[in-house]
Amino acid sequence: MDDFDWTMTRLLPQDARTTFKELGDAVGHTGLGAKKRVAKLLEHGVLQLTALVNTEALGFGLAMILLEMGSAAAMRKTIERYRDCPRIINFFTTLGGYNLIALVMAEDQGTLENEAMDQCGLRSGEGIRRSEVYAIGTLSQASFLPLCLSTLNVVGDVTPCGVECQSCPSFQVQKCVGCPSTSCCKGPLG
Structure with a gap:
Protein backbone atom coordinates (compact mmCIF):
# COMPACT_ATOMS: atom_id res chain seq x y z
CA MET A 1 0.00 0.00 0.00
CA ASP A 2 1.24 3.46 -0.87
CA ASP A 3 0.29 6.90 0.48
CA PHE A 4 -2.66 7.04 -1.93
CA ASP A 5 -4.12 3.80 -0.54
CA TRP A 6 -3.54 4.88 3.07
CA THR A 7 -5.24 8.22 2.46
CA MET A 8 -8.29 6.48 1.01
CA THR A 9 -8.46 4.01 3.92
CA ARG A 10 -8.35 7.00 6.25
CA LEU A 11 -10.97 9.09 4.39
CA LEU A 12 -13.59 6.46 3.50
CA PRO A 13 -14.41 5.41 7.09
CA GLN A 14 -15.03 9.07 7.97
CA ASP A 15 -17.70 9.33 5.26
CA ALA A 16 -18.37 6.34 3.00
CA ARG A 17 -20.37 8.66 0.73
CA THR A 18 -17.18 10.44 -0.34
CA THR A 19 -17.12 10.49 -4.13
CA PHE A 20 -14.29 9.04 -6.15
CA LYS A 21 -13.62 12.55 -7.47
CA GLU A 22 -13.23 13.84 -3.89
CA LEU A 23 -10.93 10.94 -3.03
CA GLY A 24 -8.86 11.57 -6.15
CA ASP A 25 -8.66 15.31 -5.43
CA ALA A 26 -7.46 14.60 -1.87
CA ALA A 63 -21.76 -6.11 26.95
CA MET A 64 -18.43 -7.87 26.79
CA ILE A 65 -18.60 -11.56 27.67
CA LEU A 66 -15.23 -12.99 28.66
CA LEU A 67 -14.82 -16.75 28.37
CA GLU A 68 -12.04 -19.07 29.37
CA MET A 69 -12.32 -21.91 26.90
CA GLY A 70 -10.93 -25.29 27.89
CA SER A 71 -9.54 -26.09 24.45
CA ALA A 72 -9.06 -24.73 20.96
CA ALA A 73 -11.74 -27.16 19.75
CA ALA A 74 -14.26 -25.79 22.27
CA MET A 75 -13.42 -22.26 21.17
CA ARG A 76 -13.95 -23.10 17.48
CA LYS A 77 -17.23 -24.86 18.31
CA THR A 78 -18.50 -21.82 20.25
CA ILE A 79 -17.55 -19.38 17.49
CA GLU A 80 -19.21 -21.61 14.88
CA ARG A 81 -22.39 -22.03 16.95
CA TYR A 82 -22.86 -18.26 17.18
CA ARG A 83 -21.49 -17.30 13.75
CA ASP A 84 -24.90 -16.08 12.50
CA CYS A 85 -26.21 -14.72 15.81
CA PRO A 86 -27.68 -11.26 15.17
CA ARG A 87 -26.72 -10.12 18.67
CA ILE A 88 -23.01 -10.94 18.53
CA ILE A 89 -21.11 -8.02 17.07
CA ASN A 90 -17.73 -9.73 17.12
CA PHE A 91 -15.58 -12.41 18.74
CA PHE A 92 -11.99 -11.74 19.78
CA THR A 93 -9.50 -14.49 20.58
CA THR A 94 -7.00 -13.35 23.18
CA LEU A 95 -3.96 -14.50 25.10
CA GLY A 96 -4.33 -14.89 28.84
CA GLY A 97 -6.85 -16.31 31.28
CA TYR A 98 -9.89 -15.38 29.23
CA ASN A 99 -9.11 -16.52 25.71
CA LEU A 100 -12.39 -15.64 23.95
CA ILE A 101 -14.25 -12.35 24.26
CA ALA A 102 -17.59 -11.53 22.65
CA LEU A 103 -18.96 -8.05 22.08
CA VAL A 104 -22.75 -8.44 22.19
CA MET A 105 -25.82 -6.22 21.97
CA ALA A 106 -29.46 -6.60 22.97
CA GLU A 107 -32.64 -4.58 22.71
CA ASP A 108 -33.16 -4.36 26.47
CA GLN A 109 -31.58 -5.28 29.81
CA GLY A 110 -33.54 -8.52 30.28
CA THR A 111 -32.54 -9.78 26.85
CA LEU A 112 -28.92 -8.79 27.51
CA GLU A 113 -28.93 -10.81 30.74
CA ASN A 114 -30.52 -13.77 28.95
CA GLU A 115 -27.91 -13.58 26.23
CA ALA A 116 -25.25 -14.16 28.86
CA MET A 117 -27.01 -16.70 31.04
CA ASP A 118 -29.86 -18.71 29.53
CA GLN A 119 -30.18 -21.44 26.87
CA CYS A 120 -28.84 -19.35 24.01
CA GLY A 121 -26.32 -17.60 26.24
CA LEU A 122 -22.63 -17.80 25.52
CA ARG A 123 -21.96 -19.00 29.05
CA SER A 124 -24.16 -22.07 28.51
CA GLY A 125 -21.82 -23.71 26.01
CA GLU A 126 -19.62 -26.74 26.52
CA GLY A 127 -15.94 -26.38 27.24
CA ILE A 128 -16.22 -23.11 29.18
CA ARG A 129 -14.15 -23.15 32.37
CA ARG A 130 -15.18 -19.73 33.66
CA SER A 131 -16.71 -16.52 32.41
CA GLU A 132 -17.46 -12.93 33.28
CA VAL A 133 -19.92 -10.43 31.86
CA TYR A 134 -19.33 -6.69 31.75
CA ALA A 135 -22.19 -4.41 30.75
CA ILE A 136 -20.87 -1.50 28.72
CA GLY A 137 -21.87 2.00 29.75
CA THR A 138 -20.79 4.70 27.34
CA LEU A 139 -18.89 4.21 24.11
CA SER A 140 -16.20 6.88 24.14
CA GLN A 141 -14.78 6.44 20.63
CA ALA A 142 -17.62 5.51 18.28
CA SER A 143 -21.30 4.77 18.82
CA PHE A 144 -21.64 3.18 15.39
CA LEU A 145 -21.04 -0.56 15.29
CA PRO A 146 -21.44 -3.29 12.67
CA LEU A 147 -24.42 -5.46 13.54
CA CYS A 148 -25.03 -8.93 12.09
CA LEU A 149 -28.52 -8.21 10.79
CA SER A 150 -28.28 -10.39 7.68
CA THR A 151 -29.98 -13.29 9.48
CA LEU A 152 -33.11 -11.28 10.28
CA ASN A 153 -34.93 -12.54 7.18
CA VAL A 154 -34.96 -16.10 8.51
CA VAL A 155 -38.45 -17.38 9.24
CA GLY A 156 -38.99 -20.14 11.76
CA ASP A 157 -38.79 -20.91 15.44
CA VAL A 158 -35.20 -22.12 15.75
CA THR A 159 -32.40 -19.60 16.29
CA PRO A 160 -29.12 -19.67 14.34
CA CYS A 161 -27.49 -21.17 17.47
CA GLY A 162 -30.07 -23.98 17.53
CA VAL A 163 -32.27 -22.91 20.46
CA GLU A 164 -36.07 -22.74 20.31
CA CYS A 165 -37.18 -19.47 21.92
CA GLN A 166 -40.63 -20.89 22.73
CA SER A 167 -39.09 -23.43 25.14
CA CYS A 168 -36.82 -20.88 26.88
CA PRO A 169 -37.96 -19.93 30.42
CA SER A 170 -36.79 -16.33 29.97
CA PHE A 171 -38.85 -15.95 26.80
CA GLN A 172 -41.89 -17.58 28.42
CA VAL A 173 -41.90 -15.05 31.29
CA GLN A 174 -41.17 -12.18 28.86
CA LYS A 175 -37.73 -11.43 30.30
CA CYS A 176 -36.26 -11.85 26.81
CA VAL A 177 -37.81 -10.61 23.56
CA GLY A 178 -36.58 -13.67 21.67
CA CYS A 179 -34.12 -14.02 18.84
CA PRO A 180 -34.64 -11.52 16.01
CA SER A 181 -33.95 -14.35 13.55
CA THR A 182 -37.13 -16.15 14.55
CA SER A 183 -40.78 -15.53 13.83
CA CYS A 184 -41.58 -15.41 17.56
CA CYS A 185 -39.39 -12.37 18.32
CA LYS A 186 -41.29 -9.64 20.16
CA GLY A 187 -38.56 -7.00 19.94
CA PRO A 188 -37.96 -4.13 17.52
CA LEU A 189 -35.67 -6.24 15.30
CA GLY A 190 -38.23 -9.04 14.89
Missing part, protein backbone atom coordinates in the same frame (compact mmCIF):
# COMPACT_ATOMS: atom_id res chain seq x y z
CA VAL A 27 -4.42 12.74 -3.16
CA GLY A 28 -3.81 14.49 -6.48
CA HIS A 29 -5.29 11.81 -8.75
CA THR A 30 -8.37 11.51 -10.96
CA GLY A 31 -11.69 10.14 -9.82
CA LEU A 32 -11.19 7.15 -12.12
CA GLY A 33 -7.81 6.47 -10.52
CA ALA A 34 -9.41 6.57 -7.06
CA LYS A 35 -12.19 4.24 -8.21
CA LYS A 36 -9.69 1.68 -9.50
CA ARG A 37 -7.68 1.84 -6.27
CA VAL A 38 -10.78 1.39 -4.10
CA ALA A 39 -11.83 -1.58 -6.25
CA LYS A 40 -8.38 -3.11 -5.75
CA LEU A 41 -8.51 -2.54 -1.97
CA LEU A 42 -11.97 -4.14 -1.86
CA GLU A 43 -10.80 -7.08 -3.97
CA HIS A 44 -7.82 -7.73 -1.67
CA GLY A 45 -9.95 -7.51 1.48
CA VAL A 46 -8.25 -4.36 2.77
CA LEU A 47 -11.49 -2.33 2.69
CA GLN A 48 -15.10 -3.30 3.19
CA LEU A 49 -17.92 -0.86 2.61
CA THR A 50 -20.69 -1.46 5.12
CA ALA A 51 -23.35 0.38 7.08
CA LEU A 52 -22.86 0.85 10.81
CA VAL A 53 -25.65 1.22 13.36
CA ASN A 54 -25.76 3.67 16.28
CA THR A 55 -26.60 1.33 19.16
CA GLU A 56 -26.96 4.20 21.65
CA ALA A 57 -29.54 5.99 19.47
CA LEU A 58 -31.55 2.75 19.31
CA GLY A 59 -31.32 2.26 23.07
CA PHE A 60 -29.57 -1.10 22.71
CA GLY A 61 -27.43 -2.42 25.55
CA LEU A 62 -23.91 -3.69 24.99
Whole structure:
Protein backbone atom coordinates (compact mmCIF):
# COMPACT_ATOMS: atom_id res chain seq x y z
CA MET A 1 0.00 0.00 0.00
CA ASP A 2 1.24 3.46 -0.87
CA ASP A 3 0.29 6.90 0.48
CA PHE A 4 -2.66 7.04 -1.93
CA ASP A 5 -4.12 3.80 -0.54
CA TRP A 6 -3.54 4.88 3.07
CA THR A 7 -5.24 8.22 2.46
CA MET A 8 -8.29 6.48 1.01
CA THR A 9 -8.46 4.01 3.92
CA ARG A 10 -8.35 7.00 6.25
CA LEU A 11 -10.97 9.09 4.39
CA LEU A 12 -13.59 6.46 3.50
CA PRO A 13 -14.41 5.41 7.09
CA GLN A 14 -15.03 9.07 7.97
CA ASP A 15 -17.70 9.33 5.26
CA ALA A 16 -18.37 6.34 3.00
CA ARG A 17 -20.37 8.66 0.73
CA THR A 18 -17.18 10.44 -0.34
CA THR A 19 -17.12 10.49 -4.13
CA PHE A 20 -14.29 9.04 -6.15
CA LYS A 21 -13.62 12.55 -7.47
CA GLU A 22 -13.23 13.84 -3.89
CA LEU A 23 -10.93 10.94 -3.03
CA GLY A 24 -8.86 11.57 -6.15
CA ASP A 25 -8.66 15.31 -5.43
CA ALA A 26 -7.46 14.60 -1.87
CA VAL A 27 -4.42 12.74 -3.16
CA GLY A 28 -3.81 14.49 -6.48
CA HIS A 29 -5.29 11.81 -8.75
CA THR A 30 -8.37 11.51 -10.96
CA GLY A 31 -11.69 10.14 -9.82
CA LEU A 32 -11.19 7.15 -12.12
CA GLY A 33 -7.81 6.47 -10.52
CA ALA A 34 -9.41 6.57 -7.06
CA LYS A 35 -12.19 4.24 -8.21
CA LYS A 36 -9.69 1.68 -9.50
CA ARG A 37 -7.68 1.84 -6.27
CA VAL A 38 -10.78 1.39 -4.10
CA ALA A 39 -11.83 -1.58 -6.25
CA LYS A 40 -8.38 -3.11 -5.75
CA LEU A 41 -8.51 -2.54 -1.97
CA LEU A 42 -11.97 -4.14 -1.86
CA GLU A 43 -10.80 -7.08 -3.97
CA HIS A 44 -7.82 -7.73 -1.67
CA GLY A 45 -9.95 -7.51 1.48
CA VAL A 46 -8.25 -4.36 2.77
CA LEU A 47 -11.49 -2.33 2.69
CA GLN A 48 -15.10 -3.30 3.19
CA LEU A 49 -17.92 -0.86 2.61
CA THR A 50 -20.69 -1.46 5.12
CA ALA A 51 -23.35 0.38 7.08
CA LEU A 52 -22.86 0.85 10.81
CA VAL A 53 -25.65 1.22 13.36
CA ASN A 54 -25.76 3.67 16.28
CA THR A 55 -26.60 1.33 19.16
CA GLU A 56 -26.96 4.20 21.65
CA ALA A 57 -29.54 5.99 19.47
CA LEU A 58 -31.55 2.75 19.31
CA GLY A 59 -31.32 2.26 23.07
CA PHE A 60 -29.57 -1.10 22.71
CA GLY A 61 -27.43 -2.42 25.55
CA LEU A 62 -23.91 -3.69 24.99
CA ALA A 63 -21.76 -6.11 26.95
CA MET A 64 -18.43 -7.87 26.79
CA ILE A 65 -18.60 -11.56 27.67
CA LEU A 66 -15.23 -12.99 28.66
CA LEU A 67 -14.82 -16.75 28.37
CA GLU A 68 -12.04 -19.07 29.37
CA MET A 69 -12.32 -21.91 26.90
CA GLY A 70 -10.93 -25.29 27.89
CA SER A 71 -9.54 -26.09 24.45
CA ALA A 72 -9.06 -24.73 20.96
CA ALA A 73 -11.74 -27.16 19.75
CA ALA A 74 -14.26 -25.79 22.27
CA MET A 75 -13.42 -22.26 21.17
CA ARG A 76 -13.95 -23.10 17.48
CA LYS A 77 -17.23 -24.86 18.31
CA THR A 78 -18.50 -21.82 20.25
CA ILE A 79 -17.55 -19.38 17.49
CA GLU A 80 -19.21 -21.61 14.88
CA ARG A 81 -22.39 -22.03 16.95
CA TYR A 82 -22.86 -18.26 17.18
CA ARG A 83 -21.49 -17.30 13.75
CA ASP A 84 -24.90 -16.08 12.50
CA CYS A 85 -26.21 -14.72 15.81
CA PRO A 86 -27.68 -11.26 15.17
CA ARG A 87 -26.72 -10.12 18.67
CA ILE A 88 -23.01 -10.94 18.53
CA ILE A 89 -21.11 -8.02 17.07
CA ASN A 90 -17.73 -9.73 17.12
CA PHE A 91 -15.58 -12.41 18.74
CA PHE A 92 -11.99 -11.74 19.78
CA THR A 93 -9.50 -14.49 20.58
CA THR A 94 -7.00 -13.35 23.18
CA LEU A 95 -3.96 -14.50 25.10
CA GLY A 96 -4.33 -14.89 28.84
CA GLY A 97 -6.85 -16.31 31.28
CA TYR A 98 -9.89 -15.38 29.23
CA ASN A 99 -9.11 -16.52 25.71
CA LEU A 100 -12.39 -15.64 23.95
CA ILE A 101 -14.25 -12.35 24.26
CA ALA A 102 -17.59 -11.53 22.65
CA LEU A 103 -18.96 -8.05 22.08
CA VAL A 104 -22.75 -8.44 22.19
CA MET A 105 -25.82 -6.22 21.97
CA ALA A 106 -29.46 -6.60 22.97
CA GLU A 107 -32.64 -4.58 22.71
CA ASP A 108 -33.16 -4.36 26.47
CA GLN A 109 -31.58 -5.28 29.81
CA GLY A 110 -33.54 -8.52 30.28
CA THR A 111 -32.54 -9.78 26.85
CA LEU A 112 -28.92 -8.79 27.51
CA GLU A 113 -28.93 -10.81 30.74
CA ASN A 114 -30.52 -13.77 28.95
CA GLU A 115 -27.91 -13.58 26.23
CA ALA A 116 -25.25 -14.16 28.86
CA MET A 117 -27.01 -16.70 31.04
CA ASP A 118 -29.86 -18.71 29.53
CA GLN A 119 -30.18 -21.44 26.87
CA CYS A 120 -28.84 -19.35 24.01
CA GLY A 121 -26.32 -17.60 26.24
CA LEU A 122 -22.63 -17.80 25.52
CA ARG A 123 -21.96 -19.00 29.05
CA SER A 124 -24.16 -22.07 28.51
CA GLY A 125 -21.82 -23.71 26.01
CA GLU A 126 -19.62 -26.74 26.52
CA GLY A 127 -15.94 -26.38 27.24
CA ILE A 128 -16.22 -23.11 29.18
CA ARG A 129 -14.15 -23.15 32.37
CA ARG A 130 -15.18 -19.73 33.66
CA SER A 131 -16.71 -16.52 32.41
CA GLU A 132 -17.46 -12.93 33.28
CA VAL A 133 -19.92 -10.43 31.86
CA TYR A 134 -19.33 -6.69 31.75
CA ALA A 135 -22.19 -4.41 30.75
CA ILE A 136 -20.87 -1.50 28.72
CA GLY A 137 -21.87 2.00 29.75
CA THR A 138 -20.79 4.70 27.34
CA LEU A 139 -18.89 4.21 24.11
CA SER A 140 -16.20 6.88 24.14
CA GLN A 141 -14.78 6.44 20.63
CA ALA A 142 -17.62 5.51 18.28
CA SER A 143 -21.30 4.77 18.82
CA PHE A 144 -21.64 3.18 15.39
CA LEU A 145 -21.04 -0.56 15.29
CA PRO A 146 -21.44 -3.29 12.67
CA LEU A 147 -24.42 -5.46 13.54
CA CYS A 148 -25.03 -8.93 12.09
CA LEU A 149 -28.52 -8.21 10.79
CA SER A 150 -28.28 -10.39 7.68
CA THR A 151 -29.98 -13.29 9.48
CA LEU A 152 -33.11 -11.28 10.28
CA ASN A 153 -34.93 -12.54 7.18
CA VAL A 154 -34.96 -16.10 8.51
CA VAL A 155 -38.45 -17.38 9.24
CA GLY A 156 -38.99 -20.14 11.76
CA ASP A 157 -38.79 -20.91 15.44
CA VAL A 158 -35.20 -22.12 15.75
CA THR A 159 -32.40 -19.60 16.29
CA PRO A 160 -29.12 -19.67 14.34
CA CYS A 161 -27.49 -21.17 17.47
CA GLY A 162 -30.07 -23.98 17.53
CA VAL A 163 -32.27 -22.91 20.46
CA GLU A 164 -36.07 -22.74 20.31
CA CYS A 165 -37.18 -19.47 21.92
CA GLN A 166 -40.63 -20.89 22.73
CA SER A 167 -39.09 -23.43 25.14
CA CYS A 168 -36.82 -20.88 26.88
CA PRO A 169 -37.96 -19.93 30.42
CA SER A 170 -36.79 -16.33 29.97
CA PHE A 171 -38.85 -15.95 26.80
CA GLN A 172 -41.89 -17.58 28.42
CA VAL A 173 -41.90 -15.05 31.29
CA GLN A 174 -41.17 -12.18 28.86
CA LYS A 175 -37.73 -11.43 30.30
CA CYS A 176 -36.26 -11.85 26.81
CA VAL A 177 -37.81 -10.61 23.56
CA GLY A 178 -36.58 -13.67 21.67
CA CYS A 179 -34.12 -14.02 18.84
CA PRO A 180 -34.64 -11.52 16.01
CA SER A 181 -33.95 -14.35 13.55
CA THR A 182 -37.13 -16.15 14.55
CA SER A 183 -40.78 -15.53 13.83
CA CYS A 184 -41.58 -15.41 17.56
CA CYS A 185 -39.39 -12.37 18.32
CA LYS A 186 -41.29 -9.64 20.16
CA GLY A 187 -38.56 -7.00 19.94
CA PRO A 188 -37.96 -4.13 17.52
CA LEU A 189 -35.67 -6.24 15.30
CA GLY A 190 -38.23 -9.04 14.89
